Amino acid sequence: MPMRLGILSIFLWSQSILGFGQASRYKPYPVDIEPLKKQPALGAEFERYHLKFQKEPLEPAEHEKRMEVVKKVLEKSPEWLDGYWLYAADTFFIGSNYQDPKDHPKARAILGKGLNSINECLRRKPDHVLCKFFEASFQAKIASIDGVFSSLRHAKKIRDTWIEVTEGSYDLEFRPNVSMQGTTRFALGMFYRLIPDFFMLDWIFGVRGNINKSIQYHRDAQKLDPQNPCVHLMLAVSLLCKVKGDVKAEPYQESMKLLDRTEREKPIDLAQAVCIRDVEKIRKEPSKTCGYTQAKYQDEVKESDIPK
DSSP, X not given: OOHHHHHHXXXXXXXXXXXXXXXXXXXXXXXXXXXHHHSXXXXXXXXXXXXHXXXXXXXXXXXXHHHHHHHHHHHHOTTOHHHHHHHHHHXXXXXXXXXXXXXXXXXXXXXXXXXXXXXXXXXXXXXXXXXXXXXXHHHHHHHHHHOTGGGGXXXXXXXXXXXXXXXXXXXXXXXXXXXXXXXXXXXXXHHHHHSOOOHHHHHHHSOOOOHHHHHHHHHXXXXXXXXXXXXXXXXXXXXXXXXXXXXXXXXXXXXXXXXXXXXXXXXXXXXXXXXXXXXXXXXXXXXXXXXBOSSOBOOOOOGGGTTO
């Protein structure tokens, strides 16, 4: 592909119209492509993977090659702040592919690389919106592996960072069915479901769960990313959590329709394929949904255990 076409495509990506045709109060985040222009061969290689990833999943090895490209550009242009989250994003995709508990140490190590890249970005510019978004996302993803309860010391910062993103000025369409603002609401929906709704947690850590907030954030995410299967799945999960899997409750029927809708969507990355695969798991054990994550079911915590 000629480099001028590749750079044009990246430019259009960075200036993409957000909200999937709906009015949006957010401005498109202007991705800095100048360092890619300065190294045309690497820019063209990055673009090949970028175009493919808009249509189909990349293999872990392809994500690693994109990471190598971005790393090489960063070596020549260490001031390229967008390069740090671009590198980290690929580690997030790779780390999210490991679902088997025996692979969690490997996933955690890969996610650690991404978090280190984000930390370097924030060292250079502490208020960088994309790097702050990814910092919270990495901490939450690692928490899903380590266990939500053992990671509560980070919970308030994670929540506050995501809320700050929703109140900001920018959005960015990462994929055709994944936006930053949709993902942030999706993440807050999971946050308010996975954190127990205990007064003592609020007292000690400054956070507590709220299943109604969880459901509302997932509904908002659905409006922003209506073709993302994970959005439908997690809304179904929160509805089932609210009624403890009670088949006679009205939210149960809505959740079953959402699971059907999840299966009809086309996954464009491996994480979305996992969401579709997990539909059957949710159908079989709807009463366990309060602790569901893609990594594992989180342990149930009793309020009496918190002082320990």
